[in-house]
Every structure is written in structure tokens, then in C-alpha cells.
Amino acid sequence: METHIRDITVEDIRKWLKEVVDPEIPVISIEDLGVLRDIRKEGETFIITITPTYSGCPAMDMITLNIHKKMRECGVPHFKVETQIAPPWTTDWMSEEGKRKLKEFGIAPPMGNRGSEDLINRHPPCPFCNSTNTVLVSAFGSTACKALFKCKDCAEPFDYFKCH
């Protein structure tokens, strides 16, 4: 059956966008990440609003591209992706589901709220063995938004997603 524009709802768009993930953490959807801020319909056009995580994050171009791809795949004829930079993205917007998936992926999820980061005194549970006997190795991990920790129990190094 052919889908007509009048049949597509904001909820459909939301459902389809669940398949658009963060290119760096491909288990987390842009909704779980808190990057997807709003979907609305103006006339026949769906306006999809996203807020970039870290400014200049190269993943954002990829996310915009993937949204376009997904919308075309689903046969959405009129849509626009708008970037909203204020208020700035914060890890507070990450969903509990997103944090759980992050941990499964091997990255310790952010523990505090915006502005509360205290890496030296932070002991994020090791994503591999759950031990809190963990120690900061470097304030910067595989990307600037993560810090590198090491688990003293299982000896595994891991990334911790910093509060932002």
C-alpha cells in the first residue's frame, strides 16, 4: 500500500527516527541521546529539530545525513532538519534507556548532572565487571566528550561519558 503524506503522523516520524543512531555509539538512538528535540508538522512539512552534542562534533553531519536518508527511505516527501543550539545539549537529556545501552556498549554513562563533573573523585562502575574500584587515567578518552578510566579489579580500561 502506498503511503500518502496525509497518512504520515509525527508519531510515525518519531518511530522511524528511533532507527537513526549516534555514529560513534551505534546502539543509541538520537532520541535516547537527547539530540532529537522536537518533531512538528507545518503545513505538509515535518520539521525535525536536533541539538548538536558537542560543538564541532563531526558526528552531527553524519546524523543529519542519516535523518535525510531515513526520511527518504520511509517516503516522507516534505521534511526539514533544523539545528537548534540554544539551550545547549546536556547529558541530562540522555534517557535512562540510553544510559543502559551505553553501559552495555562498554562506556560508563554520565553519573551526575550538568556542571557537576568531578573526574578525580569519580568512580564510575566498570562496564565490564561493575566494580567501583576504578580510577581516572586521562581526562580525555577516545573522544573529547569521554574520559579514560581503568578498573583496578578486572584491569580493563574503559571510556566514561563525561557530564556536560
Ligand SMILES: [Zn+2]
Ligand atoms: Zn572491571
